[in-house]
Amino acid sequence: MSLVSLLPTACPRCILRLQNIRTPPSYTRPIRPTPPCSLCLGILQDPALTALITALRPHLSALRHDRRFKINASLPISASLLRDRAARHVLHHANLHPASPTDPHNVSLREAVKWAVCARVHDAFGMRYHPDAQLFVDLSFSHTPSNSDAAFVHTDPANPHKRRRLQNDVSATAVVRAAAAMTDQQFVETMGPRFFPPPPIEQPAEVAVSVYVAPVLFAGRYNKLSRVVSQTPWFVDAPPAASGLAAIARANEGKVTDQYGRRKRTELSVEDAATAGIREVLNPDKATFTAGGREDVDVRMLGKGRPFVVEVINPKIVPALIEEEMVERMRALAASVSSSVVIRDFRMVSKEYFAQMRSFEMEKKKCYRCVVWTRREVGSEELKDKLEVQGGFMLRQKTPLRVLHRRTQAVRERCIFEARLTRVVSPNFFVMDVVAAAGTYIKEFVHGDHGRTLPNVAQLLDCDADIVQLDVTDIYTDSEKR
Template sequence: MVNFTPDLWRSGFGYHTQYRRTLQSDDADAEDMAARLEQLCARCELRAGGERAARAYETTARDERDERDDALAACRVCLGVLQPRALRAAAAEVLRLAAAVRHDGRYKLAVHLPLSVALLRDRVFRQTAAAAAATVNPLSVRDALRLSIAPLLRALGRFCPDAPLLVTLKYDARCCASDAAFLPHLERAALPAAKRPRTPVPSITAAQKLLLELSDHEFAVAAQHLFPLPRVEHPVSIAASVASVPVLLAARYTKLSRVLSQTPWNVLRAAGNARVATSVQAAVERALRKHLLYQKATFTAGGREDVDVRMLGGGRPFIVQLHQSAVVPCLISQRLLDHVAAELQHHVVRLHHLRVVDASYVHKMREYEADKQKHYRCVVYTTGILDQQALRKLQLRDLQLMQKTPLRVLHRRTQMTRPKRIARVDVVRLINPHFVVLDVVAQAGTYIKEFVHGDNGRTTPSIASLLHCFVDIVQLDVTDISHTS
């Protein structure tokens, strides 16, 4: 590790001021910079020298330099992020929040730093240190923070990059006037005149993009306008959160009702918009919430059926993602999930094979959605007489359809013509000369109701066009979902 003296800092500062016109100005600013760098916090001194040993950052917490750090104003480089007061406050808040989450003694850390720390002052600081001592590779604020706070989080467990418990530290700081004044110089260094926006100061997002794209040389040209590092007008504030990584649960559901939607509906009432709670999604989330505490759930199914259509057979696959769960995924037992599914066995919505899955299952379900066939049973009414000749017309194999977007969904779907395939149609039972029960196997995404009645000629051919009479569908069930391959 390199011990940075004021003279060494002056030589590094020359890296940023070599583009100045007068040597006199360089010397004056370098003297001021060296004096101000003596006010760095202890951990910024360590990382400037390239220190990477976790023990060095840990022992600093018991060093007399911490007493000096607490007496100082916020560090001019890290804005107080690495100072003992901020570290203790962040660790105490994390441990308090972690007490409400069941975990396995492993955690991972996400750090969000403000623009002034992560991309402006810290980069100036690290490039200056690297220029002062060629053998030094200064540590970033983010890495130094992880090393510094780990000893204070021993009660939480050990750090692990793939841990199921996510600790998030979000630091926020109002941009200092001097930092804001630097942004136009950044723009002039990064963009040719023809590409510069008309606004005098770029947005934070635009500034981040420019800073990430700048080479060290280009940044050094612009950074001379940020010297000497100004005092901190507004120290950072800290917001901590501790939560399990999203819990992914997969299952299949069957729906035995003809008045139940898959997801909640918003209906217009006299008092305004209201949400109808009765749905497959609501029933699943209600059963899970009784046993697994979480803040929010995201329900994704492999397709959907209409409200008046039952989902039978093996059921429809779905995934529910639980956000900010009070239990990490690896501690959710299969016995508990079986108990959740058993509670719904006498409900109109039933769950099958409920289990914890990983993110790869989402991709598998999307592939399954594109490569599947649906099996239907429907009761059909016709105005014409269903004699033997008509029934023979209904025995279909490998029928190609052209379906325009149905009129009933045209308000929410793009108007287009979709080619679809009917694998087969079988007559199951003739109820009377005007009613018949049919089994239909069709490509995923086929509108079966429109295939039956024709949708005013928007689906061709249709059962109505084959029988040359008015046809309507009375009842429809999904009896199975299978792969084509």
């Protein structure tokens, strides 16, 4: 008996892989047209490979790439596992397959698909498979009729005629696990005699093609020179703004809508400026903005600025082809969004930058300039005496009332390293510079938040005090030069 007569509905490429032929060019030689193969479900046959190339073409022409690609194929479990094992069992039984049907060194359908597809992609688009490629071709093959081959997973082994009520789609993992636990004899009994050799099919598998480009990160720092610009866009359907800011939000409401038609509460955000160039030049599916902390909308961010990172998902150009000239264009676009937001040190970074951001977040110190009002008149000598304390203040801050709706209730110890009187504006107003640890609530340090932050400026001066204006004048870590 020959292989072909034992497996009459196998395609020539499946015959090759069942002989464990490992020379990729063998899988690209022309083959005569045959009915849909009952082993690969048509996946290795020319109609499927041709359809796949046709489907890939528009995806690839929408991208700029460096002719390198990686491939991921999701295969029907019946083809990659059950029919493969059954065919090898038939051959093994006839002494035509020296290795065990489950030998891990057998050429898998996945390997053969990769060889066949890579050759086709190379011929059609001049692209090569490369392990470091930043372009991913994702192939998802499906074949509904053969899903019933895996129906045994539905069945209770103790009572094989009663089907368990499981979900309709058996997960591939469950099938792999169940089949791996079976001896060859058990596999034959489970699949039944009609499966040896695997029965013919009428329609070949269908393929869905998608193409992804590796994500890329950009980082920078921003200055926010306005008290009506928020860090991230606020939307009408977002949670209500803190009370004092609602008026600003209302004033801007409805001026701009996002791509989903939601009305933004503020007409511009730092995120809009930081991602403007990326969106324009790279046209990604998504650009996710993350900053190292945040300030309130009415607080300006001055000095060297606050660091941020933007993760760019599925850009329309592979990262390897992003040139300095493009980054320069992104910088120019970011600068053109608003005079209230300055984007600086904008550059492409590696993914290790996320870890750096996190440690920055933990270690950073922030410098603030506060304009403070006091109910009674306080002279500069008294201010210096009570606020410019050697060694600063160790604060116990309960979660501020204004953020209780989104933060858990806790008492946090935070350090004010230094407070310094900068200027007495009038008997009831003064300007104070403060250096504080990450996570310190400065507004609460001034007015006390109904005694929830201790000590506080109001308590130290023994009169009501409130914060009129607040700016972040710098953010730095001890390792950075201040």
